[in-house]
Amino acid sequence: MRPLENIKVIDFSTLLPGPLAGLMLTEAGAQVIKIERPGSGDEMRSYEPKIGEDSVNFALLNAGKESIAIDLKAGDAFVRLRPLIEQADIVIEQFRPGVMDRLGFGYADLKRINGRLIYCAITGWGQSGPKALVAAHDLNYMAEAGILGLSAGSDGAPVLPPVLVADIAGGAYPAVMNILLALRHRDQTGEGSYLDIAMGENLLPFAYWGMGNGFSADMWPGGGDALVTGGSPRYQIYATGDGRYLAAAPIEEKFWNNFCSIIGLPQEMRNPDADPEAAIAAVAAIIRRKSAAEWRAEFDGHDVCCSIVAHLKEAVADSHFAARKVFDRNLNIAGKTLPALPLPVAAVFRSKSTNLPPRLGADTAKLLAE
Incomplete structure (x- = not known):
């Protein structure tokens, strides 16, 4: 029943x-x-x-x-x-x-x-x-x-x-x-x-973090300047060399270190105090050097919180969804x-x-x- x-x-x-x-x-x-x-x-x-x-x-x-x-x-x-x-x-x-x-x-x-x-x-x-x-x-x-x-x-x-x-x-x-x-x-x-x-x-609960920052410290986000809206190299969409895109979300330090090591990001760009725009540009330049398939192979088996952006047709055919029926x-x-x-x-x-x-x-x- x-x-x-x-x-x-x-x-x-x-x-x-x-x-x-x-x-x-x-x-x-x-x-x-x-x-x-x-x-x-x-x-x-x-x-x-x-x-x-x-x-x-x-x-x-x-x-x-x-x-x-x-x-x-x-x-x-x-x-x-x-x-x-x-x-x-x-x-x-x-x-x-x-x-x-x-x-x-x-x-x-x-x-x-x-x-x-x-x-x-x-x-x-x-x-x-x-x-x-x-x-x-x-x-x-x-x-x-x-x-x-x-x-x-x-x-x-x-x-x-x-x-x-x-x-x-x-x-x-x-x-x-x-x-x-x-x-x-x-x-x-x-x-x-x-x-x-x-x-x-x-819809307001979806912006819980923005309201929290704004109400508590008058730090109101807007225009892609926050951690999860485009203001950080640790949460970005980067173009690959073959016209596809990498969704990179290595927010936590352990994921970020793994990500940086695999792509070979210069040490000065890995520091949390580094200029975000410069770091984003540096990562973007590296990701453009290889195709989506190459980056998928590079990241496979590593904890980096990175994904190739799937077309909907690809997503519905994903083996994980098939296994979950x-x-x-x-x-x-x-x-x-x-x-x-x-x-x-x-x-x-x-x-x-x-x-x-x-x-x-x-x-x-x-x-x-x-």
Whole structure:
């Protein structure tokens, strides 16, 4: 039995944060029911490329769920969904503040008919405050939370992040954490909870060290001048001679000494008091002398905390991931097979098989009849 067996989730969310949170709950055994717009459904269905009728993005994020197609603005929407809400354990939504209230599905409305309900609202800036209604995307949250300003490219400008940190680490993951805490709280008190998940502020713990330095000593980092943002030769990305890159992170002294010995860095550049820019330039010049494969061979078997930057195609084929069976479960859709999304849910709690993503509205009649 998986830990969330017999837990029912009504999910009003679309795109990434809410659906990913729902997927993790599904993996742990919960029944997750998507509430979708008739005709088009979750916008993610329309993305490219497609696998079967819907996008591969939708398939990865919604495997194993059920779908109800219903117009929430219709006069009978609440009446039709009420029996499900009365039985539900969790509601997830990510509309702007006030939208669910206007539709009649706000927390106060639902709490009156289900006092044990855990209501998780995911937004960019939270349910209150001057930015609560401001439209934004992942890049905006990272910019205004001070995360983008910590690093800089060669031209001094912030670097465009390659992943959606706010949506996933600021939205989906905190949603799941707090839902599980709320379930534990309900076990103890019998009461539900309202969870205000704000993606922007949930990014702040990623800059814990910068805030610590700033608040305690007024040493506010910015523009790539700190240890882990480009200000040290011990935490850098260096170009190799064949156009690839070495991610070097020999921060601790023992790793740094090993690294310096292997690459032959002059002694005067190894000193912690050496000019960081000069040391970075010296290391960069050495790393450019050999190819990525040559440096991989040089570092192999030594504790240096160095890696060749992998392309995503290379990374998913890594023998370590294969040994860990990270991509062993597959989705089989319309004659095509692709690995299911590997999630941070311990294997002992996960389903051994992966179900298909739902067709739009496929479960409407069944679930509403029940």
